[in-house]
Amino acid sequence: MPTDExxxxxxLARTDRGRVATTLGALPFLxxxxxxxxxxxxxxxxxxxxxxxxxxVDRVVAYGADNLDSAxxxxxxxxxxxxxxCEPHEPTAEQVERFGPTRGAMVYLRIEPRLSTxxxxxxxxxxxxxxxx
Numbered sequence: 665m666p667t668d669e670x671x672x673x674x675x676l677a678r679t680d681r682g683r684v685a686t687t688l689g690a691l692p693f694l695x696x697x698x699x700x701x702x703x704x705x706x707x708x709x710x711x712x713x714x715x716x717x718x719x720x721v722d723r724v725v726a727y728g729a730d731n732l733d734s735a736x737x738x739x740x741x742x743x744x745x746x747x748x749x750c751e752p753h754e755p756t757a758e759q760v761e762r763f764g765p766t767r768g769a770m771v772y773l774r775i776e777p778r779l780s781t782x783x784x785x786x787x788x789x790x791x792x793x794x795x796x797x
Contacts, residue, residue, distance in 0.1 A: 669704075669777065669780060672744050672781075672782055673706075675782060676701050676729055676746070680764075681729065683695065683728050683729075684716075684727050684750075685726040685728070686719050686720050693716075693719050695714070695716040697727075698763055698764075700759065702762075705776060705777070706746060706774070707755065707759060707773070708720075709763050709770050709772055709773075713768055722750070725747070725750045727745070728745045730744070742782060742783065742785070743783045743784075744782050744783075745780065745781045746775060746777040747779040748775045749778070750774070751773065751774050751776075752772070753773055
């Protein structure tokens with residue numbers, strides 16, 4: 665059985681889009697992003713033109729993803745949230761390829777998960793994780 669932290673990473677690896685949340689000034693800020701999982705880290709890709717990455721870099725952010733749009737009729741619905749420090753990332757060629765095609769200039773970010781939460785419709789995956797080191 666996977667550890668709690670591993671479950672969150674495994675579920676995130678099943679989808680490629682989510683939402684990053686932080687604050688801009690004193691107000692909450694939410695932006696869509698593509699992601700991949702690499703070496704237990706969450707790598708994000710965001711369009712440079714929107715400037716949303718400026719609100720994330722060098723901050724603690726939350727990132728959430730789910731299977732609401734990809735679950736089959738017999739699949740349980742789940743959502744994952746991770747919290748961690750967000751830093752700029754220089755992706756490898758293999759990582760860029762994993763992200764897939766792009767339009768325009770992109771910014772790549774890395775989140776080191778420190779706290780994670782998993783929710784599911786049947787409660788079977790329901791876990792709240794403490795700090796990870």
